[in-house]
Amino acid sequence: MGFTIAIDGPAASGKGTISKAVARHYDFGHLDTGLLYRAVGRRMLDGQEPVAAAKALLAEDLAADGLRIPEVAQAASKVAVIPEVRAALVDFQRAYARRAGGAVLDGRDIGTVICPDAEAKLFITASAEVRARRRYDELCANGVQTDYQTVLADTRERDHRDSSRADAPLLAAGDAVVLDTSDMDIGAAVSAAIAAVDAAYARTHG
Numbered sequence: 001m002g003f004t005i006a007i008d009g010p011a012a013s014g015k016g017t018i019s020k021a022v023a024r025h026y027d028f029g030h031l032d033t034g035l036l037y038r039a040v041g042r043r044m045l046d047g048q049e050p051v052a053a054a055k056a057l058l059a060e061d062l063a064a065d066g067l068r069i070p071e072v073a074q075a076a077s078k079v080a081v082i083p084e085v086r087a088a089l090v091d092f093q094r095a096y097a098r099r100a101g102g103a104v105l106d107g108r109d110i111g112t113v114i115c116p117d118a119e120a121k122l123f124i125t126a127s128a129e130v131r132a133r134r135r136y137d138e139l140c141a142n143g144v145q146t147d148y149q150t151v152l153a154d155t156r157e158r159d160h161r162d163s164s165r166a167d168a169p170l171l172a173a174g175d176a177v178v179l180d181t182s183d184m185d186i187g188a189a190v191s192a193a194i195a196a197v198d199a200a201y202a203r204t205h206g
């Protein structure tokens with residue numbers, strides 16, 4: 001039987017970093033569901049209609065180059081507001097969650113909408129300033145020309161759009177463990193996440 005770990009949180013909270021480490025720890029598969037929306041956002045920037053792009057999305061599109069740039073992140077959060085885009089992406093995510101051997105999915109609505117019955121749920125957060133600083137450092141390390149205030153404004157804009165949309169807004173599930181990593185380094189955040197999953201496993205498997 002599979003075991004599903006749902007990890008949600010706002011932009012640059014560290015949920016992707018934590019999800020990869022947690023999946024490695026348990027030898028589970030990992031799906032970064034933000035890539036689905038980024039791939040659709042990329043296609044919208046290239047002139048395609050977002051609902052048609054979402055319906056035509058293939059697994060290999062998630063490996064496309066250029067999905068991590070700020071323009072695509074903003075486009076992703078714009079297409080993510082459209083209910084028909086979200087609906088077109090549900091089956092792929094749920095099928096992945098049910099894969100044999102266990103799965104970690106990270107996103108915005110995994111614990112609330114995609115996998116409400118996930119055995120373990122985490123909500124990773126940090127202050128907008130800390131998240132923007134981490135993302136700014138990451139972009140600089142990758143050679144992207146930007147400044148901290150622009151990254152902070154982008155982070156807040158995406159937070160607002162993701163939290164205020166009517167369909168599947170960014171929200172901690174009522175039964176999620178909330179981890180505020182503002183004052184944690186990556187090692188401490190990953191350890192806290194694994195401890196929370198171990199506790200959930202002990203609860204569900206006696």
Ligand SMILES: Nc1ncnc2c1ncn2[C@@H]1O[C@H](COP(=O)(O)OP(=O)(O)OP(=O)(O)O)[C@@H](O)[C@H]1O
Nearest residue numbers: 011012013014015016017134138181184185186189
């Ligand atoms: N606890 C932490 N301390 C310091 N840096 C961190 C921490 N967690 C993550 N980071 C760094 O912050 C940046 C953003 O992390 P990550 O990509 O995991 O966030 P995310 O929530 O998946 O972002 P997005 O939603 O935009 O995809 C990365 O450069 C990562 O190395």
Ligand SMILES: Nc1ccn([C@@H]2O[C@H](COP(=O)(O)O)[C@@H](O)[C@H]2O)c(=O)n1
Nearest residue numbers: 033034035037076077080107108109162
């Ligand atoms: N389950 C999800 C995952 C992502 N989104 C939207 O996509 C944008 C990009 O996601 P990242 O995790 O790569 O930052 C994000 O801002 C959301 O608008 C979503 O709606 N649901």
